[in-house]
Amino acid sequence: MEIPKNHPRYGSLKKREALLNFYDKGVVTVSGLISHGRGEAFDYLMGERSQAFSLNAEKAALEKLLKSERAVISVNGNVAALAGEEIVKLARRYGILVEANIFYWSRERIEKIVSYFRDLGMEILGLNQDANIPGLESNRGRCESRGIFSADTVVIPLEDGDRAEALKKMGKFIITIDLNPLSRTSRFGDITIVDDVERAFKNLNNLREPEYAGTLNAYENGKNTEMAIRFIGERMSSITNWPDL
Amino acid sequence: MEIPKNHPRYGSLKKREALLNFYDKGVVTVSGLISHGRGEAFDYLMGERSQAFSLNAEKAALEKLLKSERAVISVNGNVAALAGEEIVKLARRYGILVEANIFYWSRERIEKIVSYFRDLGMEILGLNQDANIPGLESNRGRCESRGIFSADTVVIPLEDGDRAEALKKMGKFIITIDLNPLSRTSRFGDITIVDDVERAFKNLNNLREPEYAGTLNAYENGKNTEMAIRFIGERMSSITNWPDL
Numbered sequence: 001m002e003i004p005k006n007h008p009r010y011g012s013l014k015k016r017e018a019l020l021n022f023y024d025k026g027v028v029t030v031s032g033l034i035s036h037g038r039g040e041a042f043d044y045l046m047g048e049r050s051q052a053f054s055l056n057a058e059k060a061a062l063e064k065l066l067k068s069e070r071a072v073i074s075v076n077g078n079v080a081a082l083a084g085e086e087i088v089k090l091a092r093r094y095g096i097l098v099e100a101n102i103f104y105w106s107r108e109r110i111e112k113i114v115s116y117f118r119d120l121g122m123e124i125l126g127l128n129q130d131a132n133i134p135g136l137e138s139n140r141g142r143c144e145s146r147g148i149f150s151a152d153t154v155v156i157p158l159e160d161g162d163r164a165e166a167l168k169k170m171g172k173f174i175i176t177i178d179l180n181p182l183s184r185t186s187r188f189g190d191i192t193i194v195d196d197v198e199r200a201f202k203n204l205n206n207l208r209e210p211e212y213a214g215t216l217n218a219y220e221n222g223k224n225t226e227m228a229i230r231f232i233g234e235r236m237s238s239i240t241n242w243p244d245l
Numbered sequence: 246m247e248i249p250k251n252h253p254r255y256g257s258l259k260k261r262e263a264l265l266n267f268y269d270k271g272v273v274t275v276s277g278l279i280s281h282g283r284g285e286a287f288d289y290l291m292g293e294r295s296q297a298f299s300l301n302a303e304k305a306a307l308e309k310l311l312k313s314e315r316a317v318i319s320v321n322g323n324v325a326a327l328a329g330e331e332i333v334k335l336a337r338r339y340g341i342l343v344e345a346n347i348f349y350w351s352r353e354r355i356e357k358i359v360s361y362f363r364d365l366g367m368e369i370l371g372l373n374q375d376a377n378i379p380g381l382e383s384n385r386g387r388c389e390s391r392g393i394f395s396a397d398t399v400v401i402p403l404e405d406g407d408r409a410e411a412l413k414k415m416g417k418f419i420i421t422i423d424l425n426p427l428s429r430t431s432r433f434g435d436i437t438i439v440d441d442v443e444r445a446f447k448n449l450n451n452l453r454e455p456e457y458a459g460t461l462n463a464y465e466n467g468k469n470t471e472m473a474i475r476f477i478g479e480r481m482s483s484i485t486n487w488p489d490l
Contacts, residue, residue: 004382020275030265030278037282041425137249180286182481233481236427237474 016040022081027112029104032078035158042179043196045232050203053227054195058203059212060219061155061175061191065204066094067216068153068173074101075124079157079197080113086201088120093205099147100126103160105139135166156185157197164188181228192221194228261285267326272357274349277323280403287424288441290477295448298472299440303448304457305464306400306420306436310341310449312461313398313418319346320369324402324442325358331446333365338450344392345371348405350384380411401430402442409433426473437466439473 019036022028028036050058065071073087073096080100091098100113110126117124129142131149140163143149154167157177161184168174168188176189177200186192193200264281267273295303310316318332318341325345336343345358355371362369376394378386385408388394399412402422406429413419413433421434422445431437438445 004385016276016279019279023275030268030275031261033275033278034261034264034282034285037279037284038286039282040279041283041286140249229482233478236478236481 019078019081022077025112025116026109027116028077028081029109031104032076032081036078036082039158039179039196042232045235046179046194046228047235048196050195050199051228051231053224053231054193054200055203056215056219056224056227057191057193057221058195058200059207059215061193062204062207062212063214063216064153064173064175064191065096065155068151070097070151071153071155072097072099072125072148072151073155074099074148074157074159075113075117076100076102076158077109077113080116082196083157083198083201084116084120086198086205088117088122089205090201092122097147097151098122098124099144100124101143101148103140103163105142133163133166133170135169136162141166157200159185161185161188181225181232186225189225190221191219192225192228194225264323264326267322270357270361271354272361273322273326274354276349277321277326281323284403284424284441287477290480291424291439291473292480293441295440295444296473296476298469298476299438299445300448301460301464301469302436302438302466303440303445304452304460306438307449307452307457308459308461309398309418309420309436310400311339313396315342315396316398316400317342317344317370317393317396318400319344319393319402319404320358320362321345321347321403322354322358325361327441328402328443328446329361329365331443331450333362333367334450335446337367342392342396343367343369344389345369346388346393348385348408350387378408378411378415380414381407386411402445404430406430406433426470426477431470434470435466436464437470437473439470 019028023033073091075087075098087098100110102109114124114126125144125147128144131143131145132138133141133143148154151172153173155175156164164174164185165188173190174188175191176185177193177195177197178186179196180186181194264273268278318336320332320343332343345355347354359369359371370389370392373389374387376388376390377383378388393399396417398418400420401409409419409421409430410433418435419433420436421430422438422440422442423431424441425431426439
């Protein structure tokens with residue numbers, strides 16, 4: 001499986017290797033690998049970097065997180081693999097809760113995610129799922145009453161659309177992180193961050209108060225998401241020298 | 246891993262399950278799963294069906310295949326998993342050679358692909374790799390002298406860009422099948438089929454002589470690929486009710 005250094009997509013393939021590592025550890029599922037591929041395609045389309053619409057949403061998201069009474073970041077296998085360290089940094093700095101929450105439920109995999117975060121120096125929720133998100137089949141709806149269930153704001157990176165919808169129906173403020181601005185998850189966001197999950201959390205960590213304070217009030221999620229859609233559509237027609245997918 | 250029947254992407258998830266089956270059999274790699282995800286994203290963007298630009302290219306491709314002296318269809322793990330049966334149907338009907346050719350080389354996996362095609366009723370090449378495509382590192386360039394190496398026309402579905410380029414440099418006529426019209430592979434195609442690999446071979450099987458005869462001469466690959474790029478770019482901005490990615 002060695003990647004030749006002269007391969008035009010060496011960088012992206014190395015990043016993918018990191019994900020495969022977590023797959024070997026049993027944290028990422030085979031479905032998670034396919035999802036990652038979908039993300040890769042959209043990331044190419046947006047130039048593999050955070051764009052203005054990403055940063056607009058990230059600034060508003062940070063201000064909202066700091067104004068929330070009980071914000072929770074939901075992490076699944078891919079999110080842990082791609083952005084675990086950045087999430088720990090953000091969560092510890094601002095005292096935000098983190099909860100392991102996976103689509104294909106398995107006690108073992110939740111334990112692995114929790115213990116990965118413990119290795120990174122942070123205790124997260126997810127082992128004591130004593131509540132259910134209404135409207136979802138039982139395995140899909142499991143969560144902790146002191147975590148996602150009672151949160152006022154939830155950050156749901158790389159989330160399933162049904163779950164995003166169910167959380168929205170519970171009245172929560174939804175912050176999504178998804179490279180596809182048209183996914184159902186993105187469309188259920190009150191703040192829809194269209195960005196790579198690692199870059200998004202890195203940006204949240206790098207923002208200083210003068211940059212984000214006061215942005216939430218002026219932020220218009222519909223307009224911002226439309227910018228993302230237009231950007232990707234236009235880039236599609238203008239890319240002339242695209243790295244191999 | 247049971248998929249709830251009411252999940253909005255039930256159909257696509259079931260198709261993915263088929264790929265995961267071949268992953269379990271050791272035919273598809275973890276990288277192949279990620280690639281499939283990228284394909285899924287582009288397939289959504291093109292509406293999950295063959296478009297006019299797909300069929301234009303497929304008609305010309307079939308005419309070209311039938312006019313070639315030695316056409317070879319190259320199959321890797323994903324291609325076998327997604328379109329094995331359709332390929333056997335086409336290859337047997339028109340006497341086209343098929344050769345197993347994989348990016349992450351492994352004798353065992355080539356054997357599995359060959360034996361899968363044997364189960365489908367067809368002997369394919371790939372076990373006696375006695376030649377090398379010039380310009381590639383050795384494991385990437387392996388092929389059979391009586392197959393891909395001496396072919397005048399090669400069909401390379403879901404192929405790596407470096408290999409597509411190297412085959413092109415050998416002077417072969419290249420027919421690509423790739424959902425991304427901007428990939429390096431697509432750009433090395435003499436005929437660039439922008440379509441799902443199963444649908445593409447199904448269409449090739451369904452075409453009757455009056456539909457394809459005489460299309461090759463009038464076919465302009467640059468213009469046709471541009472149509473595909475424009476279509477996807479425009480669809481991106483116009484999709485309003487998109488199934489969840």
